[in-house]
Amino acid sequence: MVPSVLADQHIQAPVVAPKALDRSVLKASHPNPSLQVTADHNLKSVDAPVYAPGHGEVLLHVKATGICGSDIHFWKTGRIGSLVFEGDCIIGHEASGVVLQCGEGVGNLRPGDRVAVEPGVPCEHCFLCDEGRYNLCEDVQFAGVYPYHGTVQRYKVHPAKWLHKIPDNVSFAEGALLEPLSVVMHGIKTAGLSLGRGVVVCGAGPIGLIALAAARASGAHPIVVTDLEPARLAFAKEFVPSCITYQVDRNKDAQGNAQAIRALFGDSEYVAPETILECTGVESSVCTAAYTARRGGTVMVIGVGKAIMNNLPFMHISLAEIDLRFINRYRDTWPPAIQCLSGGILDLKKLVSHVFPLERAQDALHLCADTRNGSIKVLVVDEQEASL
Known part of the structure; x- marks a missing residue:
């Protein structure tokens, strides 16, 4: 990504x-x-x-x-x-x-x-x-x-x-994937996913796809994954069949896309997504994530973004008590990441x-x-x- x-x-x-x-x-x-x-x-x-x-x-x-x-x-x-x-x-x-x-x-x-x-x-x-x-x-x-x-x-x-x-049932290719998996695991741990609570994954690049699979393995439901590219969303659906895909509409602003994403979770505020895993780092996507999360929810920014973002909806984040969080790489993730692959939790x-x-x-x-x-x-x- x-x-x-x-x-x-x-x-x-x-x-x-x-x-x-x-x-x-x-x-x-x-x-x-x-x-x-x-x-x-x-x-x-x-x-x-x-x-x-x-x-x-x-x-x-x-x-x-x-x-x-x-x-x-x-x-x-x-x-x-x-x-x-x-x-x-x-x-x-x-x-x-x-x-x-x-x-x-x-x-x-x-x-x-x-x-x-x-x-x-x-x-x-x-x-x-x-x-x-x-x-x-x-x-x-x-x-x-x-x-x-x-x-x-x-x-x-x-x-x-x-x-x-790494054990014999983990290939060298999978061993190389432990690093991006570690990024995702640190983000998920910091965000604190809840079993049976809704999650949105912004971005269907490598980190977003790993986040999608990890969120599913962690018990989050339902899960919506967003992207601009239909081909990436098609792959995401093949990779995690239970997910719901949403193609970001370039003609809508952050609030408009957020409203459409939230509609995929139903009408009740209670079932609105509690956690957003933002895996692009793109400013417009971070803004959409902030409007998508339920009040009191968490936006975990995993993606790498530009040095300064000028248009974050500060007062919305404040009034809704959105927990806007960030991570820097990872720590203490390699042993559990290896277990995830060797134990078949993630493929x-x-x-x-x-x-x-x-x-x-x-x-x-x-x-x-x-x-x-x-x-x-x-x-x-x-x-x-x-x-x-």
Whole structure:
């Protein structure tokens, strides 16, 4: 899902030297193809160095990486809010792979383990990390966000603490989907869905579709999913047959679309949707969500939006006591997310619409960036044997 971001041009990210520059390079004969976004908004395929794992780290063979809307946005605009690409950086953060080597002090993993990558590495020293809210750490080193190299490469070093073993019945493709699933799980937990209460999911992109499936698995009912594109709504209906679809009417304002969505729940205020999972970040959609929620309800903004929104219906939100909430990525979600997939609670395999080999990673981004191609989740995979 491509975020809509009009960032404040005066915000500047701190210039930090890439951590990888301080590492020792392995004398390996195997190539390490990678895909980088450059500071001047281009894509570059590079044979990247292979670094030795340090204390507490492992060297991974990355087997699958999902392309995220943020990857496209960094490529096209060079920034999301205060996150600025000031140099070349390997992109990618939705990933899974196999452990190849373990550095000193690693006791929980060994070579051959299949793992999913939790891409954010917090400082673990600030008050937010001490409180367990490590997703809010301001010094997080997040894979694929400059200057920290991401996962669209064959070999990547990552701290063992932020890798999670995946069972044999979870494929590498599904392992890559654990990252967007984690986003949704954090949003649903924060929103507090109620069994048998109505929910609206705004947006039928990858995050919206995962939110749709997760809301259904959580017992929400009825569920309405909205989008501008009929093809996406058709897929949503196939993906979760019990959902109700609503095509957003471009000729109606936020209140008009909200009125039409609420009508799908019946005439009673009691059955009006209690929770809105806003998965687009588009300002007009956030406004529609605010008018759609029942009085005292919750609008959970999961999507990434522009830096400043000027037209939110402030007094409506205030008078109706709408709980407008936000999330930043996730925390403590990987173990339960893995259980959701391994236990059959969720089946997300249908979301993978296109698969590209690592050597064609540029093609993957070009396809994903053009909405006319109808992609849902695009994966970059590496089927090569990798050993060092």
